[in-house]
Amino acid sequence: MGRFHHHTDGDGHQDHGHHDHGHHDRTDGEHDHHGLGDHSGYETGTERIMVLEQILGENDRIAAANRAELAASGIRSVNLMSSPGAGKTTLLAKTIPALAGRLRVGVLEGDIATSLDADELAGLGAQVALVNTSAGFGGECHLDAVMVRAGLDRLVLADIDLLLIENVGNLVCPAEFDVGQDRRAMVYAITEGEDKPLKYPVMFRAADVVVVNKLDLLPHLRFDLDEFHRNLTEVNPEATVVELSAETGEGLDRWLHWLQSV
Amino acid sequence: MHELSLCGAIAETALEHAAGRPIERIRLRIGHFRQVVPETLQFCWEVRVDGTALEGCALDVDYVAAQVSCNGCRSTTTLEHPLLLCGSCGGADVTMTSGDEFLIESIEVGSARAKQVR
Numbered sequence: 221m222g223r224f225h226h227h228t229d230g231d232g233h234q235d236h237g238h239h240d241h242g243h244h245d246r247t248d249g250e251h252d253h254h255g256l257g258d259h260s261g262y263e264t265g266t267e268r269i270m271v272l273e274q275i276l277g278e279n280d281r282i283a284a285a286n287r288a289e290l291a292a293s294g295i296r297s298v299n300l301m302s303s304p305g306a307g308k309t310t311l312l313a314k315t316i317p318a319l320a321g322r323l324r325v326g327v328l329e330g331d332i333a334t335s336l337d338a339d340e341l342a343g344l345g346a347q348v349a350l351v352n353t354s355a356g357f358g359g360e361c362h363l364d365a366v367m368v369r370a371g372l373d374r375l376v377l378a379d380i381d382l383l384l385i386e387n388v389g390n391l392v393c394p395a396e397f398d399v400g401q402d403r404r405a406m407v408y409a410i411t412e413g414e415d416k417p418l419k420y421p422v423m424f425r426a427a428d429v430v431v432v433n434k435l436d437l438l439p440h441l442r443f444d445l446d447e448f449h450r451n452l453t454e455v456n457p458e459a460t461v462v463e464l465s466a467e468t469g470e471g472l473d474r475w476l477h478w479l480q481s482v
Numbered sequence: 483m484h485e486l487s488l489c490g491a492i493a494e495t496a497l498e499h500a501a502g503r504p505i506e507r508i509r510l511r512i513g514h515f516r517q518v519v520p521e522t523l524q525f526c527w528e529v530r531v532d533g534t535a536l537e538g539c540a541l542d543v544d545y546v547a548a549q550v551s552c553n554g555c556r557s558t559t560t561l562e563h564p565l566l567l568c569g570s571c572g573g574a575d576v577t578m579t580s581g582d583e584f585l586i587e588s589i590e591v592g593s594a595r596a597k598q599v600r
C-alpha cells in the first residue's frame with residue numbers, strides 16, 4: 221500500500237502498462253463514468269476516474285475570492301514572507317507609523333500559536349487581526365487562503381487602504397500558497413548568508429520585491445552583498461530590490477514608496 | 483513541511499470526485515520543484531486518513547524531474563538540487579521545462595457496492 225513510484229529521469233508522467241485501459245485520454249476534468257462491464261483486463265472491477273485538478277485548486281479558488289473581495293473594498297494587499305527572525309515584524313512596526321496619514325493600514329498577523337507579534341504591533345495605528353495557524357491541521361507552517369479568509373472577517377475592510385499579511389516565518393511553504401494578495405514581498409536579512417536565493421529559489425522566485433534587511437550590520441559581517449545580488453538575479457532577475465535597515469530606518473523610504481505603488 | 487495540509491487538500495478533492503464510492507488509490511503528479519518530501523508525504527497521508535473513509539487508500543506519486551534548458555548552450559539539465567544552473571556550461575540563463583507539476587491525476591474507486599453512501 222502507498223508505495224511510491226519515484227522517477228528521476230523525466231518519465232514520471234508515463235502511465236504504467238496495466239493502468240492503461242483507455243480511460244485517461246479525457247482532459248476536461250469530467251468524471252469518466254464507464255459501465256462496470258467496460259473494464260476489460262482490469263482485475264477487480266475498480267473504476268478509474270480522471271481528476272486532473274491542481275492539488276491546491278481549492279486554496280486557489282478561495283484565494284481568488286479573497287482577491288476579489290479586497291479589490292471590491294479598494295484594498296491593495298501584500299503577502300510578507302521570510303525566514304524566522306529576518307525582521308518582518310520590526311519592519312511592520314516601522315512601516316505602520318510611517319504611513320500614518322497617507323494610507324490606512326491593516327495587518328493580518330500569521331503566527332503558529334502565539335500573539336507575540338500582534339501584541340508588538342497593537343497600538344501603532346493599524347487594525348491588526350491575528351491568524352493563529354494552529355487552527356489548521358495541527359500547526360501550519362504557512363498561511364493559506366482559508367486562514368486569510370477568516371482573518372478578513374475580523375477587520376473592518378472599509379477602513380483599510382493597504383493590507384499587510386505577515387506570513388509565518390518559513391522559506392519553503394508560504395511560497396506555495398496563494399492567499400489572494402496583490403503582491404508578494406520577501407524580507408531577507410543579510411545575516412542569512414549570500415546563498416539563500418540559490419537554496420530557496422521557489423521562495424525567491426515568488427517575490428515581487430525582496431527587502432534586504434539588517435543592512436546596518438554589514439560592517440560586522442563577512443557578507444558579500446554583490447554575491448547576494450548575483451545569486452538573487454540568477455533565480456529572479458525581475459524582482460525589485462530594496463536595501464534597508466528596519467532597525468535604524470535607513471532605506472525605509474524606498475520601501476514605503478514601493479508599498480504606495482502597489 | 484506543508485505535506486500534511488497537502489494531504490488534507492488531496493483527500494477532500496478525491497472524496498468529492500468519488501461521490502461516495504470507496505477510493506482504493508489516488509495518483510498524483512508532483513514536480514521536484516514543489517519541494518515535497520516523498521517519505522513525509524506518505525507519512526502524513528497515513529496520519530491524515532487514519533480512521534477515515536480513506537484509510538488504506540494508496541497514494542501513488544509520479545515525481546517529475548526538475549529540468550532546465552540552457553538559453554546559452556542549449557543543453558538540458560536534470561537538477562539534483564533546486565539550483566537553477568546549467569549543468570554543462572554553468573550558466574544561469576535557463577528556462578524551467580519540467581518539475582512544476584502539482585496535480586491530482588486520477589483516483590481508482592471500488593465497485594458500486596458502496597455507492598449511494600451519501
